[in-house]
Amino acid sequence: AQKITQTQPGMFVQEKEAVTLDCTYDTSDQSYGLFWYKQPSSGEMIFLIYQGSYDEQNATEGRYSLNFQKARKSANLVISASQLGDSAMYFCAMREGSGAGSYQLTFGKGTKLSVIP
Amino acid sequence: GAGVSQSPSNKVTEKGKDVELRCDPISGHTALYWYRQRLGQGLEFLIYFQGNSAPDKSGLPSDRFSAERTGESVSTLTIQRTQQEDSAVYLCASSLEGGRVFDEQFFGPGTRLTVL
Numbered sequence: 001a002q003k004i005t006q007t008q009p010g011m012f013v014q015e016k017e018a019v020t021l022d023c024t025y026d027t028s029d030q031s032y033g034l035f036w037y038k039q040p041s042s043g044e045m046i047f048l049i050y051q052g053s054y055d056e057q058n059a060t061e062g063r064y065s066l067n068f069q070k071a072r073k074s075a076n077l078v079i080s081a082s083q084l085g086d087s088a089m090y091f092c093a094m095r096e097g098s099g100a101g102s103y104q105l106t107f108g109k110g111t112k113l114s115v116i117p
Numbered sequence: 118g119a120g121v122s123q124s125p126s127n128k129v130t131e132k133g134k135d136v137e138l139r140c141d142p143i144s145g146h147t148a149l150y151w152y153r154q155r156l157g158q159g160l161e162f163l164i165y166f167q168g169n170s171a172p173d174k175s176g177l178p179s180d181r182f183s184a185e186r187t188g189e190s191v192s193t194l195t196i197q198r199t200q201q202e203d204s205a206v207y208l209c210a211s212s213l214e215g216g217r218v219f220d221e222q223f224f225g226p227g228t229r230l231t232v233l
Contacts, residue, residue, distance in 0.1 A: 033219050045224035052219055091159055105222060107159035
């Protein structure tokens with residue numbers, strides 16, 4: 001079974017509008033972390049935001065916020081006031097806090113976001 | 118400060134040849150990771166180094182792949198007898214500790230490997 005599922009291969013958003021990128025995850029661990037990375041066409045991976053499984057409040061970083069619904073195992077990324085520079089691939093990733101491989105990130109397949117002027 | 122660097126940025130090789138990819142982590146980072154990203158896909162974990170501990174090689178796809186790290190410094194990923202399916206971008210990341218759930222991984226720019 002996929003540990004990280006991103007169901008939107010591509011998304012379009014009008015400049016200055018908000019957009020939500022979906023991510024669901026699967027784990028039996030109680031301790032885990034969820035990450036979002038941005039990958040522009042240049043290829044580098046840019047860390048955006050982190051949510052820990054024990055964090056009670058949704059994470060926010062500037063225009064990025066994470067809509068964390070633990071019972072539904074979803075961790076959607078919300079980008080407010082989209083800018084042309086937000087056009088990129090976005091990856092959701094999880095790190096499970098116990099057991100073998102607890103330090104590696106498991107990535108979803110990504111969502112390609114295109115911001116329209 | 119310097120980020121994670123990787124070399125070469127691009128490598129084109131012929132099927133059957135060996136290649137060596139290099140990663141220089143951020144100074145002071147004890148944890149180092151290699152990932153592979155095939156075209157249009159997410160990243161796949163390959164190998165993890167933490168200080169002087171034995172590396173976790175559980176993600177290496179075959180025995181043609183190996184990696185070494187000198188202390189808490191440079192790492193090299195070697196692919197022997199390359200195959201066309203090895204064509205991908207190989208990304209290296211480093212982090213401060215590696216042992217906590219939140220431990221931000223800083224990625225290098227990657228090496229794009231093309232096997233003809």
